[in-house]
Amino acid sequence: MPLSQAKVKSVTSGDTLVLSNVHNPSQERILSLAFVSAPRIRREGDEPFAFESRDYLRRLLVGKVIQFTVIYTVPTGVKRDYGLVFLPSGHTLPELLVSEGWLRLRDDAERKGDSEESVAQLEKLRAAEAGARAQFKGVWAASGGKLDNIYEVPDPKAFVDEWKGKTIDSIVERVLTGDRLIVRLMVTPTQHVQTLLLIAGVRTPTTKRTNPADGKELPAEPFGEEAQQFVESRLLQRNVKVDLLGVSPQGQLVGTVIHPNGNISEFLLKSGLARCTDHHSTMLGSQMAALRQAERAAREQRQGLFQGLVSTKANNSRNIEATVVRVQSADTVFLRNKAGEEKRVNLSSIRQPKPTDPKQSPFAADAKEFLRKRLIGKHVLATIDGKRPATEGYEEREMATLLLNNKNVALTLVENGYASVIRHRRDDEDRSEIYDDLLAAEEAAQAEQRGMWSPKPPANKQYQDYSETLQKAKIQASVLQRQKRVPAIVDFVKSGSRFTVLIPRENARLTFVLSGIRAPRSARGPEDKAEPFGQEAHEFANRRCMQRDVEIDVETTDKVGGFIGTLYVNRENFAKLLLEEGLASVHAYSAEQSGNAKEYFAAEQHAKDARKGMWHEWDPSQEVNDEEAGEAADDEAGNGEAVVERRKDYRDIVVTNVDDSVKLKVQQIGTGTAALTELMSAFRTFHLSNATSLPGAPKAGDFVAAKFTEDNEWYRARIRRNDRENQQAEVVYIDYGNSELVPWSRLRPLTQPQFLPSKLRPQAQDAVLSFLQFPLTSPEYLADAVAGVSAAVSGAQLVANVDHQDQDGTLHVTLFDPKSSASLEQSLNADFIADGLAMVPRKLKAWERAASDVLAGLKAREEEAKHERRGMWEYGDLTED
Numbered sequence: 001m002p003l004s005q006a007k008v009k010s011v012t013s014g015d016t017l018v019l020s021n022v023h024n025p026s027q028e029r030i031l032s033l034a035f036v037s038a039p040r041i042r043r044e045g046d047e048p049f050a051f052e053s054r055d056y057l058r059r060l061l062v063g064k065v066i067q068f069t070v071i072y073t074v075p076t077g078v079k080r081d082y083g084l085v086f087l088p089s090g091h092t093l094p095e096l097l098v099s100e101g102w103l104r105l106r107d108d109a110e111r112k113g114d115s116e117e118s119v120a121q122l123e124k125l126r127a128a129e130a131g132a133r134a135q136f137k138g139v140w141a142a143s144g145g146k147l148d149n150i151y152e153v154p155d156p157k158a159f160v161d162e163w164k165g166k167t168i169d170s171i172v173e174r175v176l177t178g179d180r181l182i183v184r185l186m187v188t189p190t191q192h193v194q195t196l197l198l199i200a201g202v203r204t205p206t207t208k209r210t211n212p213a214d215g216k217e218l219p220a221e222p223f224g225e226e227a228q229q230f231v232e233s234r235l236l237q238r239n240v241k242v243d244l245l246g247v248s249p250q251g252q253l254v255g256t257v258i259h260p261n262g263n264i265s266e267f268l269l270k271s272g273l274a275r276c277t278d279h280h281s282t283m284l285g286s287q288m289a290a291l292r293q294a295e296r297a298a299r300e301q302r303q304g305l306f307q308g309l310v311s312t313k314a315n316n317s318r319n320i321e322a323t324v325v326r327v328q329s330a331d332t333v334f335l336r337n338k339a340g341e342e343k344r345v346n347l348s349s350i351r352q353p354k355p356t357d358p359k360q361s362p363f364a365a366d367a368k369e370f371l372r373k374r375l376i377g378k379h380v381l382a383t384i385d386g387k388r389p390a391t392e393g394y395e396e397r398e399m400a401t402l403l404l405n406n407k408n409v410a411l412t413l414v415e416n417g418y419a420s421v422i423r424h425r426r427d428d429e430d431r432s433e434i435y436d437d438l439l440a441a442e443e444a445a446q447a448e449q450r451g452m453w454s455p456k457p458p459a460n461k462q463y464q465d466y467s468e469t470l471q472k473a474k475i476q477a478s479v480l481q482r483q484k485r486v487p488a489i490v491d492f493v494k495s496g497s498r499f500t501v502l503i504p505r506e507n508a509r510l511t512f513v514l515s516g517i518r519a520p521r522s523a524r525g526p527e528d529k530a531e532p533f534g535q536e537a538h539e540f541a542n543r544r545c546m547q548r549d550v551e552i553d554v555e556t557t558d559k560v561g562g563f564i565g566t567l568y569v570n571r572e573n574f575a576k577l578l579l580e581e582g583l584a585s586v587h588a589y590s591a592e593q594s595g596n597a598k599e600y601f602a603a604e605q606h607a608k609d610a611r612k613g614m615w616h617e618w619d620p621s622q623e624v625n626d627e628e629a630g631e632a633a634d635d636e637a638g639n640g641e642a643v644v645e646r647r648k649d650y651r652d653i654v655v656t657n658v659d660d661s662v663k664l665k666v667q668q669i670g671t672g673t674a675a676l677t678e679l680m681s682a683f684r685t686f687h688l689s690n691a692t693s694l695p696g697a698p699k700a701g702d703f704v705a706a707k708f709t710e711d712n713e714w715y716r717a718r719i720r721r722n723d724r725e726n727q728q729a730e731v732v733y734i735d736y737g738n739s740e741l742v743p744w745s746r747l748r749p750l751t752q753p754q755f756l757p758s759k760l761r762p763q764a765q766d767a768v769l770s771f772l773q774f775p776l777t778s779p780e781y782l783a784d785a786v787a788g789v790s791a792a793v794s795g796a797q798l799v800a801n802v803d804h805q806d807q808d809g810t811l812h813v814t815l816f817d818p819k820s821s822a823s824l825e826q827s828l829n830a831d832f833i834a835d836g837l838a839m840v841p842r843k844l845k846a847w848e849r850a851a852s853d854v855l856a857g858l859k860a861r862e863e864e865a866k867h868e869r870r871g872m873w874e875y876g877d878l879t880e881d
């Protein structure tokens with residue numbers, strides 16, 4: 001008999017094979033074993049030992065090349081050949097199967113054997129069957145062989161929950177497409193489940209199929225047939241391991257199929273015969289990363305489905321170190337790089353709570369605030385993942401992944417339920433590198449009902465605009481003035497010194513204006529023109545303040561409902577920062593009112609010296625000339641020389657302190673001192689009945705109540721510096737000017753509105769003695785000067801003529817004792833020169849040079865002191881080399 005060769009594709013029963021051409025797998029034929037029959041496998045119920053009979057043959061032949069010969073053919077119905085199979089081991093089928101008891105001789109076997117070879121074969125089979133029957137092998141066993149084979153899973157989800165995390169031994173019965181299989185799940189030795197399984201993580205092209213709606217045949221998608229053949233050649237009727245992961249929306253089981261060489265999904269992807277499917281990402285978890293990598297490899301090598309693919313993602317991807325300067329929404333931020341350039345980016349693969357979704361939209365504000373608190377002003381590493389081209393209603397957008405302290409920002413949002421994950425198109429490469437982690441995080445957030453997945457809407461916070469009317473502003477200002485350094489958020493920057501701020505704990509929105517300074521005006525529209533450095537001041541405020549957490553001290557209100565005060569960013573006075581950058585100038589009156597004049601004038605002078613900002617062309621000599629021109633008046637008569645009258649500004653004062661450099665602190669007698677006397681009386685009474693201690697360590701710049709060591713009375717003071725180790729603070733008594741080091745136990749909070757500096761400004765003013773220079777480089781004579789001046793002025797009510805006032809508010813005074821000064825020449829200043837405690841300055845300022853008559857009298861007193869060897873002149877002239 002002639003022999004043929006073929007490959008065994010599958011085994012349909014214990015006596016029937018499906019063969020394919022070794023060189024052309026699409027050519028198939030069915031071969032049944034001659035003279036025998038096996039128990040039938042039927043949907044309505046298998047015959048006893050049907051599965052075992054087929055399984056023996058399946059394990060023996062599937063995937064192997066065999067030789068066979070056809071003995072006879074039955075032409076009825078589907079043409080089927082009957083014959084013998086010869087194995088490389090020397091065994092012949094069906095003889096081997098009959099001897100193992102898995103086949104029976106057919107009742108009509110004798111009628112099929114009409115040749116000598118057939119008769120001889122039949123004799124062998126009868127002998128083999130007799131031996132198997134005698135030994136109770138296979139179908140001749142006395143019991144067993146019954147199998148419960150289920151073809152419909154009534155509750156797929158419950159079935160998956162039962163078997164999730166357990167590997168099931170299985171057999172692939174059919175390959176419908178590259179990603180859809182009919183599998184036999186052998187859940188127990190006597191119970192099998194035969195059902196459809198979707199291969200997890202992949203989507204292959206479809207094969208040729210019939211449309212059920214109209215019966216028309218639909219062609220296969222490109223590489224659909226190849227994907228099916230790829231899986232058939234490796235899995236059909238092979239033993240595999242199945243891990244059930246979930247259920248599709250259509251109720252189909254989804255699982256991972258592992259054959260002896262590994263996960264079939266990875267092999268499909270590496271060969272370019274499938275794409276990753278995002279729908280299974282959350283089921284696979286960390287396993288999805290390996291599938292993405294396999295798909296990426298096929299894409300890079302242009303395998304299968306990716307032939308001719310042109311990718312642009314690699315060119316777009318780049319890393320940027322940047323600072324987040326603004327949070328527009330929960331998925332859109334503005335970044336500034338090291339070069340100062342700003343750009344807007346969208347967080348890759350996520351979107352904020354949808355404004356059009358009534359369940360999500362209430363969470364939009366909370367999501368934005370969640371992101372603002374974590375990102376604003378922080379340094380991040382941004383990776384540009386791609387671009388979205390401009391569409392109707394949208395500009396071109398760059399998609400980026402942001403890392404803050406190596407933590408993906410988008411992942412944090414999704415984990416907390418403040419963003420959802422975008423479902424990308426299959427060919428969309430502009431996605432996050434951790435897209436699968438995002439999907440898993442979203443599923444976890446939904447399960448735990450976090451953020452916008454909560455069934456309860458958030459508390460709706462409504463901010464009330466207190467700058468809307470002057471009346472509302474005054475009412476709210478009285479509330480805020482009683483508090484100190486109120487936490488707030490800068491919601492908008494209107495100019496360098498004007499802001500819209502939010503106070504969450506008060507549900508308040510207000511316009512806030514910096515006190516003590518004037519910033520140049522910025523342009524308010526495209527056609528408006530800014531003042532010089534107005535735009536720079538506005539941009540500086542934007543960079544430092546926009547959306548930042550700040551603190552505000554409210555002092556008063558303006559005429560249109562704005563709140564005036566001090567704004568602190570990172571505990572720094574922002575008005576001072578503007579002055580130091582030369583982007584604002586001091587407004588002397590309001591600076592004095594706020595108590596920041598000295599600090600502000602020093603900051604402005606620093607900017608002038610550095611020629612910063614608006615002072616870039618500052619000329620000190622020109623400023624001197626301006627002062628001279630302002631203080632002198634030209635006299636056109638006589639010889640044409642300018643005649644300058646000495647300034648006359650007499651004030652009753654008390655000197656409250658003389659420091660080590662002979663600078664004075666003075667109180668001006670009048671309504672201020674009367675109010676101070678009244679305040680101090682109430683202050684002492686208050687502290688007799690109240691013993692509130694500080695809530696924590698005091699901070700430099702804080703106003704406090706301090707108990708003076710000398711008289712054990714309480715006074716208003718300000719912290720100059722803090723010694724945390726010894727729990728001590730150096731305080732300055734703001735109404736008297738003296739300072740001392742006191743323990744924290746002698747400090748109390750100054751939060752009572754009736755005692756605050758905004759209620760009664762500090763009464764101690766800085767002053768220096770006019771036309772005098774003290775021996776600052778000679779400690780011995782300087783000490784004598786301090787002692788002499790202190791003895792003459794301390795505690796006495798004097799009259800001061802204010803000869804000049806510096807920009808920082810310091811008064812230059814000539815002091816007179818009403819009891820002894822009979823004329824303008826008989827001043828305490830002149831007495832100090834006459835006693836050798838001071839000298840006439842060698843370098844005179846413009847206003848000093850203008851008082852030539854006063855200088856002449858003082859120089860005469862100085863010559864007298866030198867001649868008499870008084871004070872500093874006892875050993876000669878200190879000013880000589």
